[in-house]
Amino acid sequence: MSQPLLKDDLDIVIPTIRSLDFLEMWRPFFQPYHLIIIQDGDPNKEIKVPEGFDYELYNRNDINRILGPKASCISFKDSACRCFGFLISKKKYIFTIDDDCFVAKDPSGKDINVLAQHIQNLLTPSTPFFFNTLYDPFREGADFVRGYPFSMREGVPTALSHGLWLNIPDYDAPTQLVKPLERNTRYVDAVMTIPKGTLFPMCGMNLAFNRELVGPAMYFHLMGDGQPVGRYDDMFCGWCVKVVCDHLNLGVKTGLPYLWHSKASNPFVNLKKEFKGIYWQEEMIPFFQGVTLPKDCTTAEECYIELSKQVKEKLSSIDPYFEKLGDAMVTWIEAWQEYNPPLVAKTADGPVVVKKGGGEPTPKTT
Amino acid sequence: MRTPPALVSLAIDAALLNLPNISDLSSIPEHILLELFLRTLRAGKLTEKSLNLFIATGKEEVLSLIQALNIQHVLTPVLPTTHFDIGNSNLATFRQCETTFYLYFIICLAQTIRTMSQVSIKDDEVDIVIGALHSDLTSFMEDWRQVFSRFHLIIVKDPDLKEELKTSDGFNLDVYTKSDIDRVVGSSSSTILFSGYSCRYFGYLMSRKKYVISVDDDCLPARDNNGVSIDAVAQHITNLATPATPFFFNTLYDPYRKGADFVRGYPFSLRTGVTCALSCGLWLNLADYDAPTQALKPGHRNSRYVDAVLTVPTRAMMPVSGINIGFDRESVGPALLPVLRLAGEGKVRWETVEDIWCGMCVKVVCDHMGLGVKTGLPYVWRKERGDAVESLKKEWEGVKLMEEVVPFFQSVSLSSEAVSAEDCVVEMAAVVKERLGPLDPVFARAADAMVDWINLWKTVAGTRSAA
Numbered sequence: 104m105s106q107p108l109l110k111d112d113l114d115i116v117i118p119t120i121r122s123l124d125f126l127e128m129w130r131p132f133f134q135p136y137h138l139i140i141i142q143d144g145d146p147n148k149e150i151k152v153p154e155g156f157d158y159e160l161y162n163r164n165d166i167n168r169i170l171g172p173k174a175s176c177i178s179f180k181d182s183a184c185r186c187f188g189f190l191i192s193k194k195k196y197i198f199t200i201d202d203d204c205f206v207a208k209d210p211s212g213k214d215i216n217v218l219a220q221h222i223q224n225l226l227t228p229s230t231p232f233f234f235n236t237l238y239d240p241f242r243e244g245a246d247f248v249r250g251y252p253f254s255m256r257e258g259v260p261t262a263l264s265h266g267l268w269l270n271i272p273d274y275d276a277p278t279q280l281v282k283p284l285e286r287n288t289r290y291v292d293a294v295m296t297i298p299k300g301t302l303f304p305m306c307g308m309n310l311a312f313n314r315e316l317v318g319p320a321m322y323f324h325l326m327g328d329g330q331p332v333g334r335y336d337d338m339f340c341g342w343c344v345k346v347v348c349d350h351l352n353l354g355v356k357t358g359l360p361y362l363w364h365s366k367a368s369n370p371f372v373n374l375k376k377e378f379k380g381i382y383w384q385e386e387m388i389p390f391f392q393g394v395t396l397p398k399d400c401t402t403a404e405e406c407y408i409e410l411s412k413q414v415k416e417k418l419s420s421i422d423p424y425f426e427k428l429g430d431a432m433v434t435w436i437e438a439w440q441e442y443n444p445p446l447v448a449k450t451a452d453g454p455v456v457v458k459k460g461g462g463e464p465t466p467k468t469t
Numbered sequence: 470m471r472t473p474p475a476l477v478s479l480a481i482d483a484a485l486l487n488l489p490n491i492s493d494l495s496s497i498p499e500h501i502l503l504e505l506f507l508r509t510l511r512a513g514k515l516t517e518k519s520l521n522l523f524i525a526t527g528k529e530e531v532l533s534l535i536q537a538l539n540i541q542h543v544l545t546p547v548l549p550t551t552h553f554d555i556g557n558s559n560l561a562t563f564r565q566c567e568t569t570f571y572l573y574f575i576i577c578l579a580q581t582i583r584t585m586s587q588v589s590i591k592d593d594e595v596d597i598v599i600g601a602l603h604s605d606l607t608s609f610m611e612d613w614r615q616v617f618s619r620f621h622l623i624i625v626k627d628p629d630l631k632e633e634l635k636t637s638d639g640f641n642l643d644v645y646t647k648s649d650i651d652r653v654v655g656s657s658s659s660t661i662l663f664s665g666y667s668c669r670y671f672g673y674l675m676s677r678k679k680y681v682i683s684v685d686d687d688c689l690p691a692r693d694n695n696g697v698s699i700d701a702v703a704q705h706i707t708n709l710a711t712p713a714t715p716f717f718f719n720t721l722y723d724p725y726r727k728g729a730d731f732v733r734g735y736p737f738s739l740r741t742g743v744t745c746a747l748s749c750g751l752w753l754n755l756a757d758y759d760a761p762t763q764a765l766k767p768g769h770r771n772s773r774y775v776d777a778v779l780t781v782p783t784r785a786m787m788p789v790s791g792i793n794i795g796f797d798r799e800s801v802g803p804a805l806l807p808v809l810r811l812a813g814e815g816k817v818r819w820e821t822v823e824d825i826w827c828g829m830c831v832k833v834v835c836d837h838m839g840l841g842v843k844t845g846l847p848y849v850w851r852k853e854r855g856d857a858v859e860s861l862k863k864e865w866e867g868v869k870l871m872e873e874v875v876p877f878f879q880s881v882s883l884s885s886e887a888v889s890a891e892d893c894v895v896e897m898a899a900v901v902k903e904r905l906g907p908l909d910p911v912f913a914r915a916a917d918a919m920v921d922w923i924n925l926w927k928t929v930a931g932t933r934s935a936a
Binding site: 210234237245246248252253272275286288289290291292293299304335337385 | 782
């Protein structure tokens with residue numbers, strides 16, 4: 104396969120605080136695509152982008168300038184800042200990756216083209232209503248098994264593709280402390296849809312999604328500097344986005360592609376960051392498992408606004424952080440709406456605002 | 470269903486264990502501090518030192534409690550022997566203590582959870598049940614000898630098979646034929662319940678062991694990606710002996726496998742998992758497709774070895790293939806039932822749906838009773854057999870029925886009075902009769918058969934069920 108798919112429809116978002124040297128290894132796969140680099144930490148530091156890449160780079164000063172007071176919803180000193188890249192992008196698809204992730208090899212020794220697999224996952228349907236025991240039936244060499252109802256074989260659009268990691272596994276601090284030498288060496292040759300109604304721990308290291316379908320729900324929550332918790336931004340986002348996908352009948356896939364995760368973070372530092380999260384998630388999980396969204400929420404935006412209300416209402420009693428979080432979720436949506444206005448179509452009577460995701464067109468004069 | 474202990478409760482127990490090593494409690498939230506104080510009292514571990522620790526926090530509720538209980542210091546004059554340097558070293562010590570406290574209880578927690586509830590299954594707790602649809606089983610048994618010979622084998626001959634059954638020597642074996650089935654259930658019922666692939670259920674009924682593993686008689690041991698022959702029985706046993714995790718999806722699949730674990734973000738209180746009651750294996754070569762798919766892709770063979778076992782999440786339904794399974798007979802035996810017989814049911818897997826029906830019954834029962842279902846490894850190698858196009862020419866009733874069956878099982882809910890697998894099946898039978906019965910007579914018959922099956926199970930298999 105020599106023709107890169109979707110090179111004009113996909114942006115690669117990379118948060119970084121250190122360096123972008125890792126891009127050299129990805130060059131054969133990433134060079135055809137546009138990169139959005141979010142430079143975290145000190146905005147005065149210059150982070151060099153290797154030659155030959157087409158990119159835009161934003162540091163904290165840029166984020167503050169562009170969003171103004173709404174910049175408060177974007178984390179500082181945490182890779183959660185990546186979601187600014189999701190907001191500012193104009194493409195249909197996003198792939199996001201951490202700067203300590205490299206190209207892995209499959210069992211045959213071939214380099215894994217992570218982007219091609221994510222694209223395949225996103226462009227083929229998901230099957231959240233009934234579990235297929237041969238995993239993704241749209242993969243070559245697989246199919247729906249006996250007993251799978253034909254009416255469910257069309258599947259639903261895939262909104263999110265969650266990839267995995269070889270070498271350093273994505274463990275929490277207690278597990279890292281108990282098993283500091285464990286490495287993930289098992290290549291599981293499968294992609295599967297996570298069933299409707301099931302939550303999962305979404306890792307932000309190797310993720311791709313359809314921005315048009317779920318972009319507004321891909322807010323990576325307040326972490327880092329000045330926040331009481333860290334290493335939970337992708338987790339919170341994953342629970343929100345799964346609830347939204349389940350409500351909208353969109354699919355979430357997990358499994359291939361693998362990449363090589365090279366850097367083991369300090370478990371003691373991680374423990375301090377995660378500590379509150381470990382406690383809080385015991386209450387957050389039941390909340391997300393029990394959340395219901397009203398029928399009239401038909402877009403990711405509407406779902407997310409509703410979710411932010413319920414977060415404030417039901418989780419504030421755990422800690423004042425959740426009150427702040429609920430507000431940040433609203434700020435995020437406002438920023439999203441500002442930078443992602445609804446499509447405007449031209450008619451004989453003048454421009455007409457067409458609401459994204461369907462709905463009645465409302466005549467509007469500009 | 471046992472509710473797992475709350476995370477906070479486990480943490481407080483761990484802190485209590487390590488109390489002598491903690492030198493500062495003031496960073497602990499008050500309600501947790503209070504609970505820790507009460508447990509320290511109950512455990513008889515309130516020493517002078519630990520009392521001082523609690524007082525030093527300055528937390529109002531704790532101080533009031535100490536006063537209310539009239540706990541007093543024992544005054545002993547203490548002569549100063551060391552000069553404390555108030556400054557950075559104390560600050561560093563304080564920080565270290567805070568982290569140390571966190572460390573202690575989380576590490577204790579993590580280690581405790583990993584070693585909990587891993588069952589060990591002995592060979593004499595396992596029956597291997599084979600439904601014989603072919604009369605000559607000798608090459609089948611030779612192929613599986615290395616794997617099967619340690620265990621007790623039950624072979625049930627399809628009552629419709631006319632030829633004499635041929636088996637290999639050197640196995641600990643019990644064989645059941647039509648006459649045995651007639652004797653136990655009466656000749657009128659035997660062909661209804663136990664013909665064709667359903668003959669194996671007679672073996673489940675007659676087994677006296679806790680675990681049953683069953684493979685179709687047209688399967689051989691498969692080889693993994695390294696060319697090593699797979700011991701399917703050992704893998705099923707491992708799946709059943711380790712907990713399942715149905716309440717939250719683990720992205721690294723079965724966390725109990727060597728080299729894997731729960732990933733970041735997996736709630737600690739859910740890491741003990743639940744007992745695995747059903748292990749569903751897969752097939753290389755001829756995958757378990759229905760007739761239309763097989764007819765459409767006649768050359769299609771499953772060559773992908775997916776090195777994973779995973780728990781099927783709660784409330785997610787799936788098509789359980791009877792070709793290669795293992796289960797906890799004591800917990801869910803009654804829910805594996807041979808009741809959905811197609812009018813044109815045949816002797817090739819894609820002419821049946823009995824296992825799909827029973828698999829969904831078992832999943833509903835497991836979800837209700839808080840038990841787990843795993844899918845994935847082990848693989849078996851399935852031999853070429855049958856003509857899908859020929860099967861297609863018959864009425865493909867089974868495929869049409871699935872359209873009703875799946876939404877039905879997705880919506881079934883059982884009452885809190887149903888505490889055993891038998892109770893669950895009886896309740897389900899009533900709902901099947903009421904909601905599916907009117908759609909097709911095959912469902913009404915299935916509902917009756919479910920009730921008959923439970924009566925049979927109670928009589929023959931005894932009442933050894935999980936209550």
